[in-house]
Amino acid sequence: MGQACSGDKDEEGQLCVSGRNGTTPVRTSRSPSTMTARDWLERFEQEVGQVPTVGQLINFVKERLGEISEQAAEACLRLRNQKVTEGGSSMSHMKDNAHEVDMVTPMSIVIFGATGDLAKKKLYPAVYQLMFGCPGAPLVPQNANVVGYGRSPVALDDFLAKQCVNVKGGQKEKFLKQCSFFSGPYDSPDSYKGLHEHLLKLEGGGKANRLFFFSIPPQIFGDVVKCIHTSAKAPGGGWTRLILEKPFGRDSASFAELDACTSKLFTEDEIFRIDHYLGKEIVLNIQAMRFGNQIFESFWNKEHIRSVQIVFKEDLGTGGRGGYFDQSGIIRDIMQNHLLQVLIWLAMEPPAKYDRKSVAEQKVKVLKAIPPLKMKDTFLGQFGKNTWECSGGKVHQEPGYLDDETVPAGSRCPTYAGVVLEINNARWKGVPFLMRAGKGLDERMAEVRITFKPQSFNSIIPGDSNELVLRIQPDEAVYFKYLNKVPGWDPKRAAPVVMDMSYTKSFPDIYVADAYERMFLNTAKGDGSLFVGSGELTEAWRIFTPLLHEIDAKRPEPVIYPFGARAPAGMDEFAAKYGITMAKSWEEFLVFNKSKFGDLRKVFDALDANGDGSLSPDEVKALARHFFDGREPTDQQVSRIMQRMDKDGNGRLTFHELEQGVEAMSRYCLPGYNKDQDFMADHLALTESSPKISAPLKAPS
Numbered sequence: 227m228g229q230a231c232s233g234d235k236d237e238e239g240q241l242c243v244s245g246r247n248g249t250t251p252v253r254t255s256r257s258p259s260t261m262t263a264r265d266w267l268e269r270f271e272q273e274v275g276q277v278p279t280v281g282q283l284i285n286f287v288k289e290r291l292g293e294i295s296e297q298a299a300e301a302c303l304r305l306r307n308q309k310v311t312e313g314g315s316s317m318s319h320m321k322d323n324a325h326e327v328d329m330v331t332p333m334s335i336v337i338f339g340a341t342g343d344l345a346k347k348k349l350y351p352a353v354y355q356l357m358f359g360c361p362g363a364p365l366v367p368q369n370a371n372v373v374g375y376g377r378s379p380v381a382l383d384d385f386l387a388k389q390c391v392n393v394k395g396g397q398k399e400k401f402l403k404q405c406s407f408f409s410g411p412y413d414s415p416d417s418y419k420g421l422h423e424h425l426l427k428l429e430g431g432g433k434a435n436r437l438f439f440f441s442i443p444p445q446i447f448g449d450v451v452k453c454i455h456t457s458a459k460a461p462g463g464g465w466t467r468l469i470l471e472k473p474f475g476r477d478s479a480s481f482a483e484l485d486a487c488t489s490k491l492f493t494e495d496e497i498f499r500i501d502h503y504l505g506k507e508i509v510l511n512i513q514a515m516r517f518g519n520q521i522f523e524s525f526w527n528k529e530h531i532r533s534v535q536i537v538f539k540e541d542l543g544t545g546g547r548g549g550y551f552d553q554s555g556i557i558r559d560i561m562q563n564h565l566l567q568v569l570i571w572l573a574m575e576p577p578a579k580y581d582r583k584s585v586a587e588q589k590v591k592v593l594k595a596i597p598p599l600k601m602k603d604t605f606l607g608q609f610g611k612n613t614w615e616c617s618g619g620k621v622h623q624e625p626g627y628l629d630d631e632t633v634p635a636g637s638r639c640p641t642y643a644g645v646v647l648e649i650n651n652a653r654w655k656g657v658p659f660l661m662r663a664g665k666g667l668d669e670r671m672a673e674v675r676i677t678f679k680p681q682s683f684n685s686i687i688p689g690d691s692n693e694l695v696l697r698i699q700p701d702e703a704v705y706f707k708y709l710n711k712v713p714g715w716d717p718k719r720a721a722p723v724v725m726d727m728s729y730t731k732s733f734p735d736i737y738v739a740d741a742y743e744r745m746f747l748n749t750a751k752g753d754g755s756l757f758v759g760s761g762e763l764t765e766a767w768r769i770f771t772p773l774l775h776e777i778d779a780k781r782p783e784p785v786i787y788p789f790g791a792r793a794p795a796g797m798d799e800f801a802a803k804y805g806i807t808m809a810k811s812w813e814e815f816l817v818f819n820k821s822k823f824g825d826l827r828k829v830f831d832a833l834d835a836n837g838d839g840s841l842s843p844d845e846v847k848a849l850a851r852h853f854f855d856g857r858e859p860t861d862q863q864v865s866r867i868m869q870r871m872d873k874d875g876n877g878r879l880t881f882h883e884l885e886q887g888v889e890a891m892s893r894y895c896l897p898g899y900n901k902d903q904d905f906m907a908d909h910l911a912l913t914e915s916s917p918k919i920s921a922p923l924k925a926p927s
């Protein structure tokens with residue numbers, strides 16, 4: 227019989243786990259008879275590379291010791307549960323003592339391109355948060371030196387007033403005192419000697435750690451890398467780490483050149499290629515969902531999943547930076563990096579461990595199974611100008627892409643693309659992965675939509691496919707659409723409902739860090755598991771380069787869509803070729819069901835609780851929820867609906883405004899849709915018997 231050492235609790239409250247076969251060889255320094263539950267847990271994680279389930283852990287001990295006592299099993303259970311609730315898997319970016327920030331050695335953070343847009347929008351605010359602003363701050367030393375670097379001299383106060391305008395918080399003054407600026411060319415070793423002297427003074431002249439952020443155009447990366455290497459590396463044995471912003475080249479050849487130049491001078495452990503989507507909460511959550519639960523991994527495959535959509539939408543154009551955008555286009559700007567990274571984390575096999583090397587291995591492996599993209603599996607669009615009426619009868623005008631003065635006349639650069647990827651491995655063969663991304667659309671939104679395969683038993687109670695949606699932004703959420711019986715006499719009457727885990731509801735008041743905060747923090751820790759490896763970039767460019775070269779050479783004509791559209795005309799049909807139905811917007815449901823306005827009136831009246839003939843934004847939310855995809859629209863979506871429909875601008879929507887709004891929205895909803903959709907009728911049918919329309923059925927929590 228295995229036994230727990232009697233009442234043997236160590237200071238952490240763990241019972242010793244020992245067994246009959248005390249001679250079983252073990253790798254830990256302790257003998258099996260003295261191994262604690264923690265030792266066994268660690269050993270499991272070392273050998274298997276994940277946090278075990280309780281059963282796995284007990285079997286693991288049994289296999290090695292022959293038996294395990296009940297008491298000892300309980301100790302394992304407690305410890306394992308404690309570890310899971312603390313968020314304590316060995317996923318290094320979640321909690322990993324192997325990667326700690328050195329809070330003692332002086333640290334300098336140098337931002338190349340400090341006068342630029344990214345530095346202002348993201349970098350200075352992120353560094354401030356880590357030093358002073360976020361819960362638990364400081365997460366990097368508060369006396370870190372934050373040094374901006376740029377080509378032209380600046381007056382420091384003016385520079386800080388402009389570039390730190392987005393830094394918000396009570397300790398801003400203290401932070402600004404830590405900031406300085408150094409000017410010089412990017413390609414002169416002498417200038418970097420000057421930078422080195424400047425840093426030495428700030429650091430005190432001894433050992434220091436240095437983090438260099440490349441917020442500059444990639445064509446000068448090579449010069450900067452060389453100059454840091456010759457003249458500005460960290461002194462006294464401190465670490466030197468480089469964070470490189472995308473784009474990492476524009477095709478296979480240019481990436482290889484860039485990579486050769488950086489990796490000749492710095493090791494892979496010193497290079498942190500950033501993809502800020504990897505720092506977004508929902509993207510990070512893919513790993514926790516897949517590998518921290520029991521159910522997801524068991525249906526994460528071609529037997530159960532019919533298609534995967536990875537979607538990025540922006541309601542902005544190119545904002546006068548079209549000249550820059552025109553060099554890349556939406557595929558290079560969003561797909562080859564951000565959306566592909568999301569795809570990788572969704573599709574890769576579990577890594578043996580959550581360290582940089584093991585993660586990179588699995589990422590490369592899944593990429594190797596993806597054949598190069600083909601033009602026939604690609605849809606291209608470009609936004610044109612549009613005009614619409616909004617609140618108070620004001621007319622809103624949006625220029626088209628070609629109206630941007632910085633865009634070359636007649637450019638065919640795609641601002642929208644849809645591409646379908648295949649993954650030819652045992653897990654995914656035959657499952658289409660549709661990526662679609664666009665600027666100048668109806669909303670800012672990014673999501674993953676996983677649609678499940680109907681199974682033979684579904685003929686008993688037919689209905690729509692289940693969908694698991696991971697909403698990356700705005701309003702992070704995970705929700706699951708499934709069929710639920712409608713309360714009442716008919717046992718077969720079921721309707722789609724939503725099991726909704728929105729972060730604001732499930733984690734109220736929790737601090738959601740900006741992606742750049744995490745990326746700075748992980749670099750300071752030396753944890754590269756969330757950064758992009760050289761091997762995976764080689765593969766990523768192999769997949770995209772032939773298509774990009776063909777687009778560059780042949781300049782296919784993109785489909786022009788009006789600014790603010792949900793998608794270009796023809797995109798739904800393109801998706802349908804792969805068996806994929808793109809989610810409709812709330813407005814479209816209304817537009818397509820105009821003929822049922824009588825019913826809309828019923829819903830409107832039912833929601834108009836005080837009977838004053840108008841709906842408040844909250845009531846509009848309920849209306850939208852009723853017709854949309856079952857879940858609550860975000861505040862942003864509701865304010866957009868109000869903006870478009872509330873013509874007198876009084877903050878309430880009359881039925882007349884709603885009707886007119888639907889008419890106006892018909893202009894957005896492009897021809898070619900199936901006008902006979904009966905979605906609205908289905909939903910109304912559900913509520914016919916109920917006098918008051920309320921939220922859709924609440925899913926069990």
Ligand SMILES: NC(=O)C1=CN([C@@H]2O[C@H](COP(=O)(O)OP(=O)(O)OC[C@H]3O[C@@H](n4cnc5c(N)ncnc54)[C@H](OP(=O)(O)O)[C@@H]3O)[C@@H](O)[C@H]2O)C=CC1
Pocket residue numbers: 338339340341342343344345347375376377378412440441442443444446471472473
């Ligand atoms: N802005 C964003 O939202 C995002 C940007 N990125 C990437 O981050 C990096 C920086 O972006 P962003 O701040 O928008 O870029 P900017 O165009 O604003 O340029 C940043 C700085 O680089 C310097 N610079 C610009 N052009 C040149 C040039 N031809 N030669 C030498 N130096 C130049 C300028 O600084 P100075 O003249 O003072 O030396 C400029 O302030 C880029 O690689 C971009 O692709 C990635 C994701 C999002």
Ligand SMILES: O=C1O[C@H](COP(=O)(O)O)[C@@H](O)[C@H](O)[C@H]1O
Pocket residue numbers: 502540559560672
């Ligand atoms: O990398 C880029 O990302 C932004 C969108 O980032 P998000 O975090 O706001 O989703 C995009 O606007 C830009 O064009 C692109 O270069």
